[in-house]
Amino acid sequence: MGDKAHARAGAAGGVATPDRPSSVRNVVLVGHSGSGKTTLVEALALAAGALNRAGRVEDGATVSDYDETERRRHRSVQLSLVPVAWDGFKINLLDTPGYADFVGELRAGLRAADAALFVVSAAQEADAVAGAARAVWDECAAVGMPRAIVVTHLDTARMSFDEMVRICGEVLGGDDPDAVLPLYLPVHGAAGPDGHAPLTGLAGLLTQRIVDHSSGERRETPPPADDRAGLREARNRLIEGVIAQSEDETLMDRYLGGAEIDVATLVDGLERAVARGTFHPVLTAAPAPDGARTGVGTTELLDLITGGFPAPPERPLPGVVPLRGAPRPALTCDPRGPLLAEVVKTSSDPYVGRVSLVRVFSGTLRPDDTVHVLGHGLTDPRHTARPLHEAEVRVGALSSPFGGQQRPVTAGVAGDLVCVAKLGGAETGDTLSGTDLPLLMDPWTAPDPLLPLAVEAHGKADEDRLSQGLARLVTEDPTLRLEQNQDTRQVVLWCLGEAHQDVALDRLRSHYGVRVDAVPHRVALRETFATPVTGRGRHVKQSGGHGQFAICEIDVEPLPPGSGVEFVDRVVGGAVPRQFVASVEKGVRAQAARGVASGHPLVDVRVTLRDGKSHSVDSSDAAFQTAGALALREAASATRVRLLEPVAEIRVLVPDDYVGPVMSDLSGRRGRVIGTEQSGPGHTLVRAEVPELEIERYAVDLRSLSHGAGRFDRAYARHEPMPQQLAERVRDEREGRPIGV
Incomplete structure (x- = not known):
């Protein structure tokens, strides 16, 4: 290094395909x-x-x-x-x-x-x-x-x-x-x-x-x-x-x-x-x-x-798993060995379309070959993209990138990197192998995106392209997570930070022609009853011909966290005919899903149907559904309804120098530090429970607090009662849908 001749540069752009x-x-x-x-x-x-x-x-x-x-x-x-x-x-x-x-x-x-x-x-x-x-x-x-x-x-x-x-x-x-x-x-x-x-x-x-x-x-x-x-x-x-x-x-x-x-x-x-x-x-x-x-x-x-x-x-190959019970092959970085390659990046070219950057670990990749494409997919129910997928795909032209150019190459030998255009539905992280020996490589770990971005189509024309554009976006970038939140009815794109969000929106607009608006992200809150209470639902209407008649009386009592909504039938003497008991339950559950005070789902209560009245002609399934919903709303008006917020268990890994500031910051977010432990030389793992409302921007704030050296992960723990002052503010601002609610 330093004792060799130095007239060894090639002609501009002239990089030959290596043969070994x-x-x-x-x-x-x-x-x-x-x-x-x-x-x-x-x-x-x-x-x-x-x-x-x-x-x-x-x-x-x-x-x-x-x-x-x-x-x-x-x-x-x-x-x-x-x-x-x-x-x-x-x-x-x-x-x-x-x-x-x-x-x-x-x-x-x-x-x-x-x-x-x-x-x-x-x-x-x-x-x-x-x-x-x-x-x-x-x-x-x-x-x-x-x-x-x-x-x-x-x-x-x-x-x-x-x-x-x-x-x-x-x-x-x-x-x-x-x-x-x-x-x-x-x-x-x-x-x-x-x-x-x-x-x-x-x-x-x-x-x-x-x-x-x-x-x-x-x-x-x-x-x-x-x-x-x-x-x-x-x-x-x-x-x-x-x-x-x-x-x-x-x-x-x-x-x-x-x-x-x-x-x-x-x-x-x-x-x-x-x-x-x-x-x-x-x-x-x-x-x-x-x-x-x-x-x-x-x-x-x-x-x-x-x-x-x-x-x-000289470097070990990533681990592989053969499919369908085949014996594990002894793979080396040999151009004559079985094909083993991986898509390490997926991008879009305005003229060529999807382009896959492929690292060849074993064998040789050639144009017109048919290869087996296999992707791990995602089993996390929060993800709505990148399912497990498998296909046999014909390899198109191979090229080597340089700036905005793609220069043709004849083959990709073991150890080399090449670009493949239009490689079927291959995504970042997918394994390419021979059709005679399908293989799956151990995946590399992608960071979990923890900064939410709720989006809506900007206009009617964008609504038709939104789903496809978002799906293609997360196909290219495995650090994005797309979530269709059933509780808040929002489309949420989870990112790694604010710059990541900006680039994602920019690419949606410039690459896929989709304009979206960022809207305040809402956290999935819940409601529950503070004390036992009774309610009466009366739905009686006469408008000529068949009317509507249904009356039901219920008892509602709070249950331990995580119990959901229980429905119990205690009617005696046929006050509510058997065929309409299920109707009452359906109405109660529908109203619970809509909420009774601030528009958030009601949970952790037992609803007992104890009495009611019916009419031989005017009672119906729809009438008793309405009566059940009315009874639950009346019960809610007679007691205090608690607002529950989700609490996350987070683990923050930071250098020892930042442990004090991190713990102080968590306390200011209504967090409870539940323990610390050493995690390797010079690093401490801080475990805490923090309301999710307080950590929506924690991915950004922690980076600033630790000069980029800290990272964290989070997992849902449970819902807990929200402080009364904060809950009242949420109710007062319900119609305005404030940020974080």
Whole structure:
């Protein structure tokens, strides 16, 4: 890494289809929002010859501004793939959004990749780096992803490179800060009027050479005599860190004994430690200045990717389950093996239609093949999209994306990423396998969306397209959940945050031509009786011919929570004919479903029919249904009706530093903290019960409170009586339907 020739860039856009998995590198760029991931992708593409010197692909667009939503927002909101060629390798660069609302895109990128470049900005505040970076780092660690760290924005830094290395070691290194050490040190030029010194080169600690870009071209020179002592100290620490992670236990003895460890041995040990995920080298990079081909650090990063990151065969395949009792196959990353691939992203192209980004794990995917498509689906009754599905689908044309273009490819070999147009009904997360050996891959975990967005069609024309548009939207994005709430009669789109909501509405309008209005989300409240009470329902009408006659008398008593509505028949002597008892019950239950005081369903009561009157001619099923409803309403007017609100059990996982503020915030939301426990190094799990009215925006508020480092999940616990003052306000504002009610 650093001792090779550097005239290895391909022609612009010319990335050949690899013929073997070992010539592929799948690298995902991750990091907090604003860290410079997309700029770094473009700098690497420029250095590799995939872009011209103006940073443009052939149609004039950059690799990152072809999506209309991203152009408007000046922010990455989706996973994007940029393939480049370097030194005989195909490198699939996967750019992920840094904003927490799009963590689903991050997890899709982690599924598709074999290693990660973790990008942090020196222009950010230290607290922001620590909070946001730690959350993303934990995502990578959860899947065992090998990582290198890239420091950006050193030209306008709030913190020096040394400070950034120290923070990364403390925050990301876990129990071993020496697992995070620089591989190169930055070289700065003279400071400008603003006090910032431009980044002009790098000092290689292993090669002991200076890579100088001050002239606009990349040149290697020996280090100045004044700098050699500082470089030697940093080099010794790096060597000790690499040797500590080496599988060769004799290296440390040799090093401590004064033996000189050759560079080739150190590079080999470094590559092994990076691939195992036990060592994380730190580099820095900057875009190329105007007119230059390579930016500072881009060549070194490309060398690290091809020489230090694992090839697809070196990474374990996700678990698979064979169908219909077939034996479990022994799969490897072999182009000649059984087909095993996965849709890691689904998007819509205005000209091509649905496009599936597919990672091939085993076998070879070719155009015109017939493949078995199988999706897990969702068994949660709250979800109204993505059911379990299975089909055999013919594969259409394969392509490789670059900016807004789709360039044809002949095949997708094991380890590679390709795009497939119009792959039947395949959805994100679906498994593709051979028709002779259908397989189902273990799914990656999608975050549970916890921020509700209630929507209504904007106009009559939108009503006809709303259901289809929403269904297609959640097919593309598994972090959206569509709910048809039967209690509140609302269509609710559950999202990960406010930015996620905005992008979802934007795509509904721009991709599917559906305009919707966001309306206040209502929580499913309930009613119950506070004390036992009686009621009498009298429905008597004479209007010529057959009239209507039904009288019933009921007793209503409250029951324990969760009892629902019970109906008991205690009529004696035939006061209410047997055929009309069920009619009374039907009327009572219908009225209970509509509510008796504030329009919310009545629960947890026992209704006893004890007496009544009928008429031999004028009594009917409809009359007794009406009488039953009237009796329940009269009973409600004679007692206090309690309003019940849903209570959620939530579990909040935060770094230890934020436990106090989180618990204080929960108390202010009428919450009850029921326990805390340690959950891994430096993290605490807080368990609490909180009314759902108080946590509708908790997904947003917790992110702000914990600097992006906290997350939570929730589950319905029960309904509990609402405080009287709040219940009265709900009743007073019933007609206005206030937010949250």
